[in-house]
Amino acid sequence: MRSILALTLLVTAFGAAPAQAGSGGTTLPIEQAPYIAWLGGRCTGTLISPTRILTAAHCLDGQDIADARVLVGIDGSTVKSGARKLAVPVRGYSVHPKYKLSFPFAHKSPQNAIAVNDVGLILLAKPVTTIAPVRLAGSGDGALEAAGGAASILGYGITGLETPGVPTPLHQETLTLISSGDCGMSYPNAISATMLCTADHVHQAAPFTMACPGDSGGPVIAQTSGGPVQLGVTSWGAEVKEVGCGQAPLPDVAMRVSSFAAFINQSKPVIAPHAAGHGHIHIVGLGRVGHTVTCKAPKFTGAPLKLSYEWSVGTSSGGSRVIPGAHGAKLKITDKIYKSAGPPAGRYAFCSASARNAGGSVDTDLAAVRLKK
Numbered sequence: 357m358r359s360i361l362a363l364t365l366l367v368t369a370f371g372a373a374p375a376q377a378g379s380g381g382t383t384l385p386i387e388q389a390p391y392i393a394w395l396g397g398r399c400t401g402t403l404i405s406p407t408r409i410l411t412a413a414h415c416l417d418g419q420d421i422a423d424a425r426v427l428v429g430i431d432g433s434t435v436k437s438g439a440r441k442l443a444v445p446v447r448g449y450s451v452h453p454k455y456k457l458s459f460p461f462a463h464k465s466p467q468n469a470i471a472v473n474d475v476g477l478i479l480l481a482k483p484v485t486t487i488a489p490v491r492l493a494g495s496g497d498g499a500l501e502a503a504g505g506a507a508s509i510l511g512y513g514i515t516g517l518e519t520p521g522v523p524t525p526l527h528q529e530t531l532t533l534i535s536s537g538d539c540g541m542s543y544p545n546a547i548s549a550t551m552l553c554t555a556d557h558v559h560q561a562a563p564f565t566m567a568c569p570g571d572s573g574g575p576v577i578a579q580t581s582g583g584p585v586q587l588g589v590t591s592w593g594a595e596v597k598e599v600g601c602g603q604a605p606l607p608d609v610a611m612r613v614s615s616f617a618a619f620i621n622q623s624k625p626v627i628a629p630h631a632a633g634h635g636h637i638h639i640v641g642l643g644r645v646g647h648t649v650t651c652k653a654p655k656f657t658g659a660p661l662k663l664s665y666e667w668s669v670g671t672s673s674g675g676s677r678v679i680p681g682a683h684g685a686k687l688k689i690t691d692k693i694y695k696s697a698g699p700p701a702g703r704y705a706f707c708s709a710s711a712r713n714a715g716g717s718v719d720t721d722l723a724a725v726r727l728k729k
Contacts, residue, residue, distance in 0.1 A: 381529035381565055384510065386431040389584070391490040392510055392526060392574070393478075394432030400511035400574030402490050402586055403428050406483035410492075410620060411573030412591055412611070413451035413476035413716075414469075420630050420718045421446050426478060429487045432512065433525040447481040448627035448658065450715040452619050460546055460596075467569075467595045470546050470609070474591040475616050476573075476716070477625055490575065493587045493614045500578040501587055501612065503535040507554055508577045509590055509608065513570030514601070529565045531608065532557045533587075539607045543596070550615040552576060552588040553607040563602035567593055576610045588612055628716030629658040636721070643705055643725035648688045651707035653720060661713040669693060669727070672702030679705075694727050703727040 386392065393401035393409045401411035409426060424446045427435070435442065455476070457469040493500060509529045531554035539553035540546070547553065554576060556565040567574075567590050576588030588610030599606060613620065632655040641649035651665050667687050670676030679693060687693075687705065697703035705727055709720045 381509075381515070381527045384526045384528040386429060386526055389510055389526070389528075389577075390429040390487045391584075392429075394427040394430065394512055394526075395478075395573065397432060397512050397524060397570060399572045400513070400570065400590070401426065401478060402575045403484055403487055404489050404492060404586075404620065406485055406489070407447075407480045408620075409478035409480065410575075410586075410589060410613070411476055411478060412471070412589055413455040413474045414457070414471050414591070415573045416449045416476040416478070416628070417451045417455065417716045418710075418719050419449075421449055421478075421628075426480075428484050431526050444484060445481040447479045448630065448715075449476060449478050450625035450627055451476040452616065453626075453714045461543070462596065462598045464598065468598065469592070470543070470596050471591050472548070473550070473611070473616075475589055475611050475613075475619060477620065479625065479627065490577075490584055490586050491582075492617075492620065493578070493585050493612075494617060495614060497585060497587075497614060500580070500585055501533065501552060501614070503533055503538070505533045505578065507531055507533050507587060508579070509554065509567050509571060509574065509610075510577060511567065511571030511574030511590060513568040513572075513574075515568065524570060529567070531555060531565060534607060539609065542606050543609070546596075547609070550612050551591075552610045552612040554588075554610070555607040556605060559605075562604070564605050566602055566606070567608045568601035569595075586613055626713060626715035627658045629656040629661045629711035629713060629718045631655070631718070631720075632657045637707070637709055637723045639705075639707055639723045639725040641725070642728075643689055644728045645689050645691050645694050648686055649705065649725055651685050651687070651709065651723065653685075653709035653711070656711045656718070658711075659713045659715060661711045664710050664712070666708050666710070668706045669697035670704055670706065671698040672704065676706055689727060694729065697727055 391403040399415035401409040404410045452473040454473045462468040575586040593608040594606040667679045667682035668676040704724045706722045
């Protein structure tokens with residue numbers, strides 16, 4: 357079950373990159389964990405209050421929620437049609453203000469990133485009142501987090517047994533909690549006190565049980581006499597070392613929810629920017645050498661934000677390169693920029709915009725203008 361850093365809320369694509377779906381494990385009927393949220397099969401979440409879904413920040417950051425929806429208490433893999441009618445509308449999302457990615461082990465793809473403070477909230481526009489939220493571990497639940505205890509990872513991640521084009525049903529993997537020290541032996545200088553690690557202590561050869569693509573943002577659960585308690589949010593694992601899901605006995609790393617109570621329970625989360633209406637980014641002006649063009653971003657709503665731009669050049673046949681230092685809305689087309697775009701036929705300049713505030717960021721698509729002498 358692994359998916360780490362990627363998410364599609366129903367039909368709206370979201371970007372991601374840390375965890376995966378489950379190698380090993382068993383199918384879990386949604387009736388046994390109705391608090392699980394299906395986020396399009398690319399990430400997983402949990403209902404933690406009538407109006408909040410807890411998931412991984414990497415599942416949300418950089419994405420727009422304009423048409424996003426989530427399914428709660430419904431296994432998305434079983435929905436053949438009418439998913440929009442069953443979905444809960446989204447008001448916005450918020451990621452931890454100190455969320456970040458880094459690449460201490462490999463850097464061949466976004467999936468190689470480890471994540472820090474990898475927690476995010478999906479804020480629902482309509483409360484879910486028919487499903488009991490899962491209880492989150494708090495400061496008094498240290499015994500549940502102790503090394504050697506049993507915990508399960510729940511999620512919609514891949515298992516390697518799927519039929520192409522067929523969504524993965526909800527799965528559960530039972531693992532063992534391990535200490536930060538033991539986890540750090542597999543991931544040197546990458547484990548902090550805000551992280552929680554699990555490992556497969558049963559199998560001696562591949563395939564090992566672990567989270568896989570699609571499990572990102574899903575819960576690490578401890579079963580108690582009082583019901584399930586969420587200990588962690590699935591974040592990253594073996595993929596940071598270029599190891600396939602289930603192929604090596606490497607731990608899964610989750611964010612320890614008891615360490616993020618202040619963020620998770622804040623009364624007024626900062627809502628990340630999202631595009632207002634249906635405006636699209638576009639370029640105004642003539643892309644001729646000596647002229648200046650202007651990148652026009654769509655309007656964004658949310659908390660006060662900072663808008664930045666990136667310009668690149670390339671050809672109609674594909675491939676582009678960033679123009680160093682070009683971060684403003686305006687770009688003067690010089691002969692050097694024109695020539696750097698590539699072969700004479702089909703030279704273009706491209707712009708994109710990024711809106712950011714304390715709640716997260718959203719990136720636009722590319723706009724293009726044809727370059728001419």
